[in-house]
Amino acid sequence: MESTESSYVSSPEEVAMKRTPPPPTDPAEKPTYIRFLVSNALAGAVIGKGGSTITDFQSQSGAKIQLSRSHEFFPGTTDRIIMISGTIDETLKAMELILDKLLSEIHAEGDYEAGTRTKVRLIVPNSSCGSIIGKGGAIIKSFIEESQAGIKISPLDHNYYGLNDRLVTLSGNLDEQLRAIDLILSKLMEDTHYKQTMSVPFSYAGVFFSAFHGMPYGHVPPVAQMAPSAVSYGPTVAGRKFQNNKEDQSNSVTIGVADEHIGLVVGRGGRNIIEISQISGARIKVSDRGDFMSGTTDRKVTISGSQRSIRAAESMIMQKVAYASERLMD
CATH class of the missing domain: 3.30.1370.10 (K Homology domain, type 1)
Structure with a gap:
């Protein structure tokens, strides 16, 4: 007795599609974040009147920009924390907008001359610093050479119990700093520890001075x-x-x-x-x-x-x- 059920034979194209794994996600589209310090005096320039500037920067870049409150400083400083999150392109665009705004504010106050090398201090988890230093400092040396920016990583400050972040200082002009940030952020995205620290940007409540x-x-x-x-x-x-x-x-x-x-x-x-x-x-x-x-x-x-x-x-x-x-x- 013949079966009445019809059989279906896959085409060669369909077989190939089943065997071929989906293409890997473009790293540039994966979510990431970066944190850096801004002086309390200049934080207002980033926020703008009624939040107008920060809203405009978010709209232009597509990134989310968060700023710690006026009394929330990085331990040992009176500097506030800015966190930018989004894709790497969105994050870098927002970073460029903010740094350019800060430079214009410094220039308006007469504290900046054309060609002056300024500094940006990034906050990087201690557990992730090894990935941007490399064996024998090979990676950070290549980043310095490629970006032409000065890059210095502070030691972990043991005066503050519970502090697990280090400061990465980038010195140079805006283009050099942005190239260095691009290189550093791309490397950090490969580090699993870095992704895990994205959820708590400003919490230093457990940190105290020894x-x-x-x-x-x-x-x-x-x-x-x-x-x-x-x-x-x-x-x-x-x-x-x-x-x-x-x-x-x-x-x-x-x-x-x-x-x-x-x-x-x-x-x-x-x-x-x-x-x-x-x-x-x-x-x-x-x-x-x-x-x-x-x-x-x-x-x-x-x-x-x-x-x-x-x-x-x-x-x-x-x-x-x-x-x-x-x-x-x-």
Whole structure:
């Protein structure tokens, strides 16, 4: 008895299609990202009035551009973080737009002359730096030669527990920097560790400075009682009432600063610490002379406010202390 079911024979073309794997995805179309630093003073130029500039740059490039908030700095600096994400072409286009805008701002302020080599600091995970250094530094040397930009990779800063990023500084003119960024980003896209770090662009909440007696961010010790004559500095920005905000008054961290460094932290007439207080929104108290952290000769510095403002203030104080330490070593 013959079967009534009809049989179907594939054509040679269909057989070939089944056997041939799909073409590989073009690397240029894969999503990537890049992070770099911008000074707090120049961040406004990237944002524009009402966000107009950053919106325009996103529209022109097709990339997504994120900027850390005014009190969120890279550890040890007072610089904010810009993250650009998209395809490699979109990312490079956005990078070009932003760097060109920053150059025009510097030029307008009279701090830039034609032909001047400027610097851009990229943030790269420590685990991915090996891929752009290469065996015996072969890859980074080839990048320097091909781009004509200076490329320096900072060591991992062990002063900040929990910090797993390094800074890659590119020096040169805009074209040289962009060529170097293209080479570096293309190489980073081959690294699996780099792709895994894309989800958390700005989080340094677990990072704290090892030289201080302060606790890691998030730990809230009781407020230290300061001497009646202790110097107190609070934000005086018009229109901002920090005392009435429960969040700003709910946290307090006391850290120790070496007595020989406290003068540079405070500044002449309190100028430095007043500025730190105004930028961060935190209230800062410095203990009187002779009032030290228990068992040390470190002065007490109590920072109160929201956790964000405490982080910002502590980061700026760290920078002052680091600078003071460098001066003593010279």
